[in-house]
Amino acid sequence: MTKSTIDPIIEISNIRKSFGSVHVLNGISMAVKPGSVVCIIGPSGSGKSTLLRCINALVPIDAGTIRVGEFQVEKLHTEKQLVPLRHKVSMVFQQYNLFPHRTVLENIVMAPVKVLGQNRAEVEKRALELLGKVKLSGKEKAYPGQLSGGQQQRVAIARALAMQPQVILFDEVTAALDPEMVKEVLNVIRDLASEGMTCVLVTHEMRFAEEVADEVYFTDRGVIVEHGPPGQMFKNPKDERFREFLSKVL
Template sequence: MTTSSTPIIKVADIYKNYGSVAVLKGISMDIQKGDVACIIGPSGSGKSTLLRCLNGLVPVNHGSIRVGNFQVEKLRSEKELVPLRHQVSMVFQQYNLFPHKTVLQNIMMAPIQVLKHNAQEVRERAVRLLAKVQLSGKENAYPGELSGGQQQRVAIARALAMQPEIILFDEVTAALDPEMVQEVLNVIRDLAAEGMTCVLVTHEMRFAQEVADQVFFTDGGIMVERGEPSTFFSQPRDPRLKSFLSKVL
């Protein structure tokens, strides 16, 4: 769905250090509204840190990040970050559900407590979202009663409950058994088809080939190569990408 309009996410020359360790070294990327962007690369290449920088979970040392109308690196306090988190939701590898709260309560908490939305409206939204991720009837279940795939779909519904324009997915299938991976990817596939802007750190290469508008390859904290899946996977230019793909495809 890539167009030539102003990108909804613009990352320009960002650097991030943890102490003396440089994790991101001058990364730049543009993502258009409605695009599915997949970030791939070896472990420790800075992919998850990059994702966390996009919604202000991790501050950058240098460079700029614009997401929608927000200049992310200028947002300092939690109060300043709340409007950004309304626009940009994140789903993590570990589901981070509250074990002592029901599925419905998990989904409803943030819109009520953070966004101050009406509880009845949020409840109706949560029920609709559970249907969307094919979990109708699980409203009163607790996370411990669900499979990993079901818990991850609850986590996606929880992210959608914030009514974001962008969803970030951080290796959301990495902790799942193989048979559960597909049910989670199907939900993301549906969101992409509806025009949701999705940014995924993923090891699911076939999914990236099928669904992505752009694929980015990071290695050693550097953005090595980017492109459309049709050429990115079949005609890699950089030797590091060629080597990586030879191991994972």
């Protein structure tokens, strides 16, 4: 079965979200196939990060529907209802959000043990394997303050993977990093994508989006202006707003 014949793992239909009088999402629809990489690009303030937060119910939507696997996200309201969703969908933020007073290992094992109730010894074994995956073997006893920004972001990715998700959302994960650290984080995401992890990324790294994405969405003012395969999007953009955006960032 090819990706094109598989049902989407994420289906978003006509969602809307306002903060007070500011309309942030104005009828967004998209579908994400299992094992695919979707990159969302666009100017600052176009609703990209809010869209990601709506997918795993960090932000409730005002209208429309979001389905992730078997979960109808807008119908989940209590923490008990949300735990299985957060097991399926992990998120990595621009700011690493690591606990500074806990070691790297503790940061990774906390959620699987405390939220999912998994066996600590098994989770620690998995955490050490994940540190190898993100090329941080030997750093398990370090504290976040002893690591570079790129290393902290890779710990955050390992922490997300420790929940054994089916989908990972990446919210501008390289935006706060020095240029030389960007590459090491993108390499980890590239590896995850090549292994078949479903990834949805909000990113300003256009060349990376062109290289790894199966589908690229360009958003502006809370709507999807244009979307398609990266080859089509970057080499033959149809919408004037998108062409103008690319002229500024490429």
